[in-house]
Amino acid sequence: MDSSTPNPTPGLSRRIVTASTQGEEPEKPQQDSSQEKTRTAAGRERRIALRVSWRTKFAEHTFKYAMLGCSLAVLAVMALIFVQLVLHSRLSLHQFGFKFFVGSVWDPVSGEFGAWPFIFGTLLSSFVALVIAVPLAVGVALFVTEMCPRPLRGFISFMVELLAAIPSVIYGLWAIFILAPLMRQYVEPWLGKYFGWTGLFTGPAYGIGMLAAGVILAIMIIPIISSITREVMQVVPQQQREGVLALGATRWEMIRMGVLRNARAGIFGAVILGLGRAIGETMAVTMVIGNRPAVAKSLFAPGYTMASVIANEFSEATDDLYLSALVEIGLALLIVTVIVNACARLLVWSITRGTPSRSYV
């Protein structure tokens, strides 16, 4: 480089310097060239260069810190949610302690609050939803990525995306007027007749109840499970598929050995993510679960979930203890969903951006 030798024509020197730095370090051409400039150019030009760089630096820092501030908003929101929930539930936290989560009496009139019926309802309805949703969601993902004819591919994935765009309250509306009557007239009598012996499908068929809530939840969480499953299956290297096929496997065997085996951690992550959605889902469930704080074994019976008790009673809660008990349920909901989502994210992240999947079959 000729930057050390004094040059009588500054314009020429700059051109040469810029050209040579561009060739050498393509990442930061601007910084490098300005450094070179200050080192080589004549005094007048150096002053100008310095002044420009001071201004630029100021703007640069202002911009960077403004953007940093925006990113801080993400952390601030998370922190604020936690602080608010802890702050407003401290009354109930003090009064009941751990008993709050195992007590099964919810009586706002006498001031007795136990959240077990709601926790049970949330767990059961989410479990029912997963049992229905997981096979269907993985099936759709497999069909779209591995089996279906190319023209159909975009159509089906668009349709499943659309399913995710429907608001919860519209699912609820549909569930009240279409799904629940359907369950009452056809599905529940049939289940009671053939599977009544399990004890899960006994009692009168109201239509509205735990099973209806589970079904509507399943429909709502299928899109997220299937889209993330698709994502992790696409990361499985193509050679893996070709290798298994070359060994004489049928398509299903290729999927089982080449795709599912490599993607299983990610699929598990997708399922947990779906679970997180199901736990926190409020409106549709509130509209069809029946809203009765009771622990029943039968899926036909009405129940209550953590999210729906908040939705139903929060704006009616008159005394402070009642309100703080509801906020404590919200706090429990927050902690559970944060843990569930954190686990799922780590699992999915480790698949989609970490090293390519282990290559063994």
Add this chain to the structure above:
Amino acid sequence: MFSAKGVLGLRRRFTNHLFTAAAALASLLVLAPLFAIFGYLLYRGLGSVNWAFLTHTPKPIGETGGGMANAIVGSGLILAIASAIGIPLGIGAGIYLSEYGKSRYAQVVRFTADVLNGVPSIVMGIAVYGLVVLPQGHFSAFSGGVALGIMMIPTIARTTEEMLAMVPNVIREAALGLGIPQWRTTLSITLRTATSGVITGVMLAFARVAGETAPLLFTAFGNQYWSLKPNQPTAALPLQIYVYAISPFDEWHRQAWAGALVLIAIIVGAVSIVRVIAARHQVSHSA
């Protein structure tokens, strides 16, 4: 191929077909509710959406007619407030993550944004109730807007980051090489190149919060009358649908379906615009 039929065991061939059929059936089962929901929405809603529905406020119980004009406008107001909060912060956070985000701190922000995305909307409602409604002393459109706005931040931040990361580095280098400062490059070159992608993210976040009901239950609260001031309880379309759906009146049920059709039209409209923009973007890239 001709010999494969003979070589493959019957059982293996059968399993293969069985699972192919099962996957196809799963797809049909998943798409069935979609068609059922849209079908019923059109069937029940189309008959009820009329001029009165779009221009009148709700009538008292027992009277027929009336509409959801105040709820539609209220939703617009709440969403405007939400967008004013969520879009700038979200895009800013996305720019930070994409252009400066190599640190450990950025990784923490990414992770928090993803976790925040999964926090139930009703929990957001409680937090905003404590943060805005309690100090203010009453329900308001503003608090509803805050609740929806902070829900938009993580979604927009992550999609913006993704879209900016897709802009080839060569473009940044070219701009910097011309002597344009980095902040200017980011705003006028990088962000400009990724505009359609960023808009996609914004519209998706918008569509998602437009249908949210749970966080509005005890922030915006709802209102049977016109309320255009941001510090008053305000009607919102999803809230109105919810209240009408769980009511015992046929007339209100009818209106709930009509409201649902309007809501879904707004959301599907937003998503479709996104698809069109995204498709055009892809074409321009490959060309």
